[in-house]
Amino acid sequence: MAATVLIVEDQVLIAWHLSDLVEGAGHRVLAIARDPAAAMEAAARQRPDFAFMDIRLHGGSSGLEAARMLFECWGVRSIYVSANLDPATRAQAEQWQPLGFIGKPFLPAEVITALERAVQAL
Amino acid sequence: MSEAPETILNVNDNEASRYATSRILHRAGFKVLEAGTGNEALQIVREDMPPLVIMDINLPDVSGVEVCRRIKTDPATASTMVLQMSATNIAVVDRVNSLAAGADSFLVEPVEPEELEAVSRALLRLHRSESALRRALAERELLLKEVNHRVKNSLQLVLSMLSLQGHRFKEPETRELFAKAIARVTAIAAIHERLYQDADPLTVEMHTYLTGLCAELVRASGMEENAQASLQIEVEQMRLPTEHGVAVALVVNELVMNALKHAQPATGPAQIEVRLLRHGTGQVRLTVADNGDAPDQSSSEVAGLGTQLIRMLARQLNGTVSIERAAGTYAVHVTFPLQSAVSWRPPY
Numbered sequence: 471m472a473a474t475v476l477i478v479e480d481q482v483l484i485a486w487h488l489s490d491l492v493e494g495a496g497h498r499v500l501a502i503a504r505d506p507a508a509a510m511e512a513a514a515r516q517r518p519d520f521a522f523m524d525i526r527l528h529g530g531s532s533g534l535e536a537a538r539m540l541f542e543c544w545g546v547r548s549i550y551v552s553a554n555l556d557p558a559t560r561a562q563a564e565q566w567q568p569l570g571f572i573g574k575p576f577l578p579a580e581v582i583t584a585l586e587r588a589v590q591a592l
Numbered sequence: 593m594s595e596a597p598e599t600i601l602n603v604n605d606n607e608a609s610r611y612a613t614s615r616i617l618h619r620a621g622f623k624v625l626e627a628g629t630g631n632e633a634l635q636i637v638r639e640d641m642p643p644l645v646i647m648d649i650n651l652p653d654v655s656g657v658e659v660c661r662r663i664k665t666d667p668a669t670a671s672t673m674v675l676q677m678s679a680t681n682i683a684v685v686d687r688v689n690s691l692a693a694g695a696d697s698f699l700v701e702p703v704e705p706e707e708l709e710a711v712s713r714a715l716l717r718l719h720r721s722e723s724a725l726r727r728a729l730a731e732r733e734l735l736l737k738e739v740n741h742r743v744k745n746s747l748q749l750v751l752s753m754l755s756l757q758g759h760r761f762k763e764p765e766t767r768e769l770f771a772k773a774i775a776r777v778t779a780i781a782a783i784h785e786r787l788y789q790d791a792d793p794l795t796v797e798m799h800t801y802l803t804g805l806c807a808e809l810v811r812a813s814g815m816e817e818n819a820q821a822s823l824q825i826e827v828e829q830m831r832l833p834t835e836h837g838v839a840v841a842l843v844v845n846e847l848v849m850n851a852l853k854h855a856q857p858a859t860g861p862a863q864i865e866v867r868l869l870r871h872g873t874g875q876v877r878l879t880v881a882d883n884g885d886a887p888d889q890s891s892s893e894v895a896g897l898g899t900q901l902i903r904m905l906a907r908q909l910n911g912t913v914s915i916e917r918a919a920g921t922y923a924v925h926v927t928f929p930l931q932s933a934v935s936w937r938p939p940y
Contacts, residue, residue, distance in 0.1 A: 481745070481748075481749065481752075483749055483752045483753055483756065484748055484749065484752045486752070486756055487751075487752035487755050487756060490755070490756065490759065526741075553740075553741045553744035553745045553748065554737075554741050573744075573785040573786075574744050574745060574747075574748040574785065575744055575747040575748040575750075575751050575778075575781045575782065575784060575785055576748065576785070577778065577782060577804050577805070577807070577808040578755070578808060578811060578812070579804070579807040579808040579810075579811040579812075580804065580807075580808075582811060583807075
């Protein structure tokens with residue numbers, strides 16, 4: 471089953487790389503958003519099955535905030551992809567039923583594994 | 593200099609003594625808070641956070657020694673300075689107990705006003721320099737975290753850039769060369785995701801590191817999908833110093849890439865094994881074995897960068913390379929001394 475994915479990441483190169491991996495695995499990227507507002511707009515237009523979520527976003531905004539809103543408004547869960555996954559961040563993310571955590575720099579295999587696991591959980 | 597006066601909490605159930613002490617402190621220019629019981633004192637310490645508490649050892653509810661112990665063991669109030677006071681007839685053992693419970697100084701009454709003021713100023717000075725140190729340490733930690741974040745993010749950008757570039761080549765040779773470069777950079781970059789986050793940032797736990805890298809190599813080769821190759825990993829739990837960890841990972845990278853390329857036995861899929869095990873006393877042996885034919889010695893691949901890298905990295909590990917050939921198996925071993933890492937412990 472092809473899943474629909476929202477990528478929330480402010481670094482264009484990394485977003486593009488993730489997008490390549492998602493599409494290479496046969497799934498569809500609905501949008502790339504660089505901050506919580508853009509993520510909400512994109513999800514309002516078309517509901518994703520789940521999101522890849524960076525933690526530090528554009529202009530000092532937080533991926534945790536974006537993840538919370540996506541989850542509370544539409545029950546959209548996130549796979550967190552960040553260079554900053556300390557225990558406090560993970561604990562906070564736990565509230566919104568995370569689908570996985572991937573540290574940066576990531577191995578593409580980790581992204582694919584988390585992606586397949588998320589698709590199974592749908 | 594018109595700084596706000598520093599606050600001292602004066603704890604004594606004897607009203608006359610409390611008044612006398614407060615008067616001395618007021619005259620010396622301090623702001624004084626007062627408490628008549630231990631519980632009252634604890635509440636004020638928590639709420640007003642005075643830098644110094646001057647406390648009689650005999651209190652009606654909780655002993656002064658116990659109040660001091662509670663102040664010093666609660667992380668929120670531990671930085672508070674405590675000066676214990678007592679009457680002349682106190683036993684030496686009680687003074688010792690009081691200091692052992694964390695009191696910063698002890699005075700026996702009656703005390704000359706000059707001495708009380710001087711000791712108070714000394715303790716407040718100590719409190720100020722401790723606070724400054726704590727702030728500096730917190731700033732350092734924040735800075736280190738920020739630098740780590742940037743290093744990891746930059747490495748991610750390098751990998752993403754290479755990967756995007758790699759997809760745009762059409763010629764298979766160029767694609768393969770690029771894939772090799774990406775795999776080598778990945779092996780180096782991936783260690784950073786695994787450092788810093790645990791208690792010992794100068795060593796790396798090899799099991800998770802190598803397992804992740806091998807999974808990525810198999811994925812990147814595309815051999816898993818068509819069940820052309822299977823990879824088995826046996827890595828003992830061990831920590832290596834970071835530079836040795838990277839060297840081992842790069843050797844594994846070269847050998848597994850070779851094996852994925854060459855190990856194509858006529859019968860069934862290629863089976864590749866990666867082992868990192870303790871070997872004899874103080875030695876570690878890395879083995880990458882497959883069930884394919886040994887690579888042709890004369891081929892340019894063997895004399896290529898990969899082989900040179902393996903030799904150089906083995907030397908860096910103070911190790912030796914040996915090759916084992918038998919019918920239907922080909923194994924490369926790198927044996928090296930397990931260097932006991934200079935282990936890092938937090939300084940507190």
